Amino acid sequence: xxxxxxxxxxxxxxxxxxxxxxxxxxxxxxxxxxxxxxxxxxxxxxxxxxxxxxxxxxxxxxxxxxxxxxxxxxxxxxxxxxxxxxxxxxxxxxxxxxxxxxxxxxxxxxxxxxxxxxxxxxxxxxxxxxxxxxxxxxxxxxxxxxxxxxxxxxxxxxxxxxxxxxxx
Amino acid sequence: xxxxxxxxxxxxxxxxxxxxxxxxxxxxxxxxxxxxxxxxxxxxxxxxxxxxxxxxxxxxxxxxxxxxxxxxxxxxxxxxxxxxxxxxxxxxxxxxxxxxxxxxxxxxxxxxxxxxxxxxxxxxxxxxxxxxxxxxxxxxxxxxxxxxxxxxxxxxxxxxxxxxxxxxxxxxxxxxxxxxxxxxxxxxxxxxxxxxxxxxxxxxxxxxxxxxxxxxxxxxxxxxxxxxxxxxxxxxxxxxxxxxxxxxxxxxxxxxxxxxxxxxxxxxxxxxx
Numbered sequence: 001x002x003x004x005x006x007x008x009x010x011x012x013x014x015x016x017x018x019x020x021x022x023x024x025x026x027x028x029x030x031x032x033x034x035x036x037x038x039x040x041x042x043x044x045x046x047x048x049x050x051x052x053x054x055x056x057x058x059x060x061x062x063x064x065x066x067x068x069x070x071x072x073x074x075x076x077x078x079x080x081x082x083x084x085x086x087x088x089x090x091x092x093x094x095x096x097x098x099x100x101x102x103x104x105x106x107x108x109x110x111x112x113x114x115x116x117x118x119x120x121x122x123x124x125x126x127x128x129x130x131x132x133x134x135x136x137x138x139x140x141x142x143x144x145x146x147x148x149x150x151x152x153x154x155x156x157x158x159x160x161x162x163x164x165x166x167x168x
Numbered sequence: 169x170x171x172x173x174x175x176x177x178x179x180x181x182x183x184x185x186x187x188x189x190x191x192x193x194x195x196x197x198x199x200x201x202x203x204x205x206x207x208x209x210x211x212x213x214x215x216x217x218x219x220x221x222x223x224x225x226x227x228x229x230x231x232x233x234x235x236x237x238x239x240x241x242x243x244x245x246x247x248x249x250x251x252x253x254x255x256x257x258x259x260x261x262x263x264x265x266x267x268x269x270x271x272x273x274x275x276x277x278x279x280x281x282x283x284x285x286x287x288x289x290x291x292x293x294x295x296x297x298x299x300x301x302x303x304x305x306x307x308x309x310x311x312x313x314x315x316x317x318x319x320x321x322x323x324x325x326x327x328x329x330x331x332x333x334x335x336x337x338x339x340x341x342x343x344x345x346x347x348x349x350x351x352x353x354x355x356x357x358x359x360x361x362x363x364x365x366x367x368x369x370x371x372x373x374x375x376x377x378x379x380x381x382x383x384x385x386x387x388x389x390x391x392x393x394x395x396x397x398x399x400x401x402x403x404x405x406x407x408x409x410x411x412x413x414x415x416x417x418x419x420x421x422x423x424x425x426x427x428x429x430x431x432x433x434x435x436x437x438x439x440x441x
Contacts, residue, residue, distance in 0.1 A: 017218070021218070021222055025277075025278075027280050027413070030280065031280040054181065054184050054185055058188045066210065066215055067210055067215045069283070070281065071195050072191070072195035073192070075188070076192035079192065083181070083182075083185040130193075131282060
């Protein structure tokens, strides 16, 4: 049990509590509930054991599901972005990210934002498609993905700035 | 054999991903029927404890509002009590009592999803079980979906799976109450035949066709209605009496004659087979 693992554990619990106690009840404009727990995937160490990472993310999604009565929709969406996180990082940060010394804080603000946007967009598309479960409501799905996505992005960005470890 | 193991080892992340994804999809698809999975709802002890401790804190901020609601309800009940024309002893006779009521606190509420659920702090230890009706002092709330020892998950009327028998007050025209996810204060009443004369502002109450709710619990008023020229049924938008965004207490209704009704209905089904 080293320091990183303890930090990940604390982050896991705190993000779940923040999500279910605060952000699930936000209901901004009647339906916008930002899903800030996506920050867990953003902050997770880059050199990860992918099997463990997938299992942890599944557990994270399932815990959120348990609290919000959404069966396993959060779990499905979270596991998907966990699997595609590697390719997304390669796309955003280029070949740099393969190097041992690469750290998230070294990437530019635009790159970090793009990475976050990709995570959120993929997650929300899967989530709302499964939640509404009918392509007859494609416009409703789009509307929810866009508006909730913007809400999530803004709050995640604020959280990123608030808890960033490398301050100038 | 060696090659199969090699293959599995090389693609273990992808296989695990597919496994976890299909697991969650399976749980989700299965739950799109009326009664959902038993394990993944907020009526378990972990979320129960978390939501209960939040309620312990936040309930203080609503005390004033709740007091005035209680006063209003007491007022209404006193009005009924003083205007009754039969004596107390008749109503308290056990043969006359058809329903029992249990008060509970709502510790978790949601109204922004397409399938909304509430959690209350009373469970099977207090006699709450599946398919009991839940109301507030102003109107209908939902049906108990699943209960654990100390908590119960309630399928809200704001749920696409919800289907509640309702009728127009002072008539016997009944239909079913559903929700189209558009507004959290408007539900839809379907299957009211076109020969009925409707006006905006008509009161909608629960019907007598189900053993879940007693007849006559207020639901809402007709906001607007549509009648296509070729359709034989109205599409009615009903504005709810309940403010679904601001709930704190609820009453769970037990229908004492429900086992008898269900036995009778299952007998009929058996005879048909």
